[in-house]
Amino acid sequence: MATNQGVGSSNLSGRAINKYMKKLILIIFIFIYSNNIFSHEEIRGIGLSKCITFTDASIEDKVIFISWMAGFITSHNILKEKLHSKNITYNRSQIWVESFCYNNPNKKFKDAVESFVNEFTK
Numbered sequence: 001m002a003t004n005q006g007v008g009s010s011n012l013s014g015r016a017i018n019k020y021m022k023k024l025i026l027i028i029f030i031f032i033y034s035n036n037i038f039s040h041e042e043i044r045g046i047g048l049s050k051c052i053t054f055t056d057a058s059i060e061d062k063v064i065f066i067s068w069m070a071g072f073i074t075s076h077n078i079l080k081e082k083l084h085s086k087n088i089t090y091n092r093s094q095i096w097v098e099s100f101c102y103n104n105p106n107k108k109f110k111d112a113v114e115s116f117v118n119e120f121t122k
Contacts, residue, residue, distance in 0.1 A: 026064060047072060047110035051101030054109050066094055069113045076117060088120055 046068045054065050093116065100112040 023060070026061070047108065047113065049109045050105065051107050051109055051112055052105035054112070055098065055101045055105060062094065065109060066090070066097070068109075069093070069097065069116070072110070072113050073117060082121070 046065060049065075054062065057065065096116055096119070097112045100115055101107070101109070104112070
């Protein structure tokens with residue numbers, strides 16, 4: 001009887017660990033492949049993913065993409081000594097990039113972010 005009770009709880013914790021491990025692996029992947037944060041000559045990491053990857057991502061994973069986008073814009077601001085995307089909300093940024101990626105699924109995510117910067121720097 002005690003064995004049957006443990007099966008349900010162990011299955012639940014197994015799913016929680018699996019979800020946690022997926023996020024941890026994704027974060028490690030991002031850090032490994034994006035070690036040149038301030039390099040303006042070479043893009044690395046999640047920015048090289050196709051837009052379809054972003055479009056198909058879960059809500060939780062889209063947060064990681066948008067975080068990469070924020071870092072890209074920040075480094076661009078520092079390198080160009082110019083403030084881009086001023087007074088643009090998080091939601092508006094995400095909606096704009098989602099629209100770009102939906103319409104251009106084979107473009108790279110970095111292309112969407114660069115287009116965003118160009119659009120809101122005018």
